[in-house]
Amino acid sequence: MSLLPILRYPDARLHQVARPVGPIDDGIRQLINDMAETMYAAPGVGLAATQVDAHVRVIVIDVSEARDELRVFVNPELIKASGEAEREEGCLSVPDVYEKVRRPERVTVRALDANGEPFELEAEGLLAVCIQHEMDHLEGKVFVEKLSRLKQSRIRARLKKRERSPAPPESRRTVL
Ligand code: ZN
Numbered sequence: 001m002s003l004l005p006i007l008r009y010p011d012a013r014l015h016q017v018a019r020p021v022g023p024i025d026d027g028i029r030q031l032i033n034d035m036a037e038t039m040y041a042a043p044g045v046g047l048a049a050t051q052v053d054a055h056v057r058v059i060v061i062d063v064s065e066a067r068d069e070l071r072v073f074v075n076p077e078l079i080k081a082s083g084e085a086e087r088e089e090g091c092l093s094v095p096d097v098y099e100k101v102r103r104p105e106r107v108t109v110r111a112l113d114a115n116g117e118p119f120e121l122e123a124e125g126l127l128a129v130c131i132q133h134e135m136d137h138l139e140g141k142v143f144v145e146k147l148s149r150l151k152q153s154r155i156r157a158r159l160k161k162r163e164r165s166p167a168p169p170e171s172r173r174t175v176l
Contacts, residue, residue, distance in 0.1 A: 001037045004052040009094045010156060015140040018048075018055045021074050024116040028058065028074070032114050035060045036070055043067075044092045044175040046130040048137030051093050059134040063126045071121075073111035076135055079120070080108035087129050089143050090175040096162060097155050098173055101146050103132050126174065133176040143176075 007014050021028055031054055039047040039060050049058040059073040083105030090098045106124045109131055113119055123131055133143055144155050 001033045003041055004034050004038045004054075006038065006042070006047075006051050006092050007053055009091070009142050009144065009159065011093075013053055013055075014050060014093060014137070014142055016050065016055045017140045018050055018057045018138040021056050021058060021112075024074065024112070024114070028056070029114070031056070031058060032060065032072055032074075036062075036072075039092075040067060042092050042175065045126070046134045046176045047092065048134040050137040050140065057138050059131075059138070061127070061130050061134065063130055072114040073109065073131070073134075074113070074116070076109050076111040076131070076138075078107055078132075078135065079110050080106075080122075082106050085129075087126075088174070089129065089133060090173055091133070091143055092175055093137075093142060094144055094155070094159070097144060097158070099144065099147055099151065099155075101129075101133075101143055103129060107131055109135075130176050 035047050045063050046061040049056050057075045059076060061071045062069055081104035085105035086100050086102045088098050089101045107128045108122045110120045144152055
């Protein structure tokens with residue numbers, strides 16, 4: 001296993017749309033393992049393949065306190081969404097930026113697991129937010145693009161400044 005470099009916003013490669021995965025072969029299995037290791041090391045609660053410059057429809061998530069409930073979603077599809085909730089989000093590709101985002105509160109997702117077995121999952125709370133956030137990445141979307149133009153330009157300015165003098169990551173917050 002190895003740690004993969006994470007693309008940083010506003011890298012244009014974050015806007016690439018991921019393609020569906022065919023059969024789950026050794027290459028995909030390797031990618032899943034490397035993505036899990038990268039997510040745990042970051043640390044983050046979710047990671048989309050897009051963020052590590054692999055443009056296939058693969059997501060890994062672990063929202064558990066103990067960090068021992070890895071969930072793998074291959075070719076995820078949202079089949080139901082209801083309600084509305086606002087929650088602060090962060091992103092491994094947008095360091096030190098935390099903003100409130102409004103999304104459906106509950107979702108049902110259909111996907112393949114790491115062995116290629118189909119499953120359906122109903123999610124709410126942080127898991128629902130995380131699934132939607134990571135699925136956006138596969139569509140080439142970054143959460144800050146849901147914010148106002150003014151906020152987006154402030155964020156870009158802040159990231160530029162940070163490049164010159166990097167701050168240590170804040171580990172207490174939720175990074176997706
Ligand atoms: Zn993200």
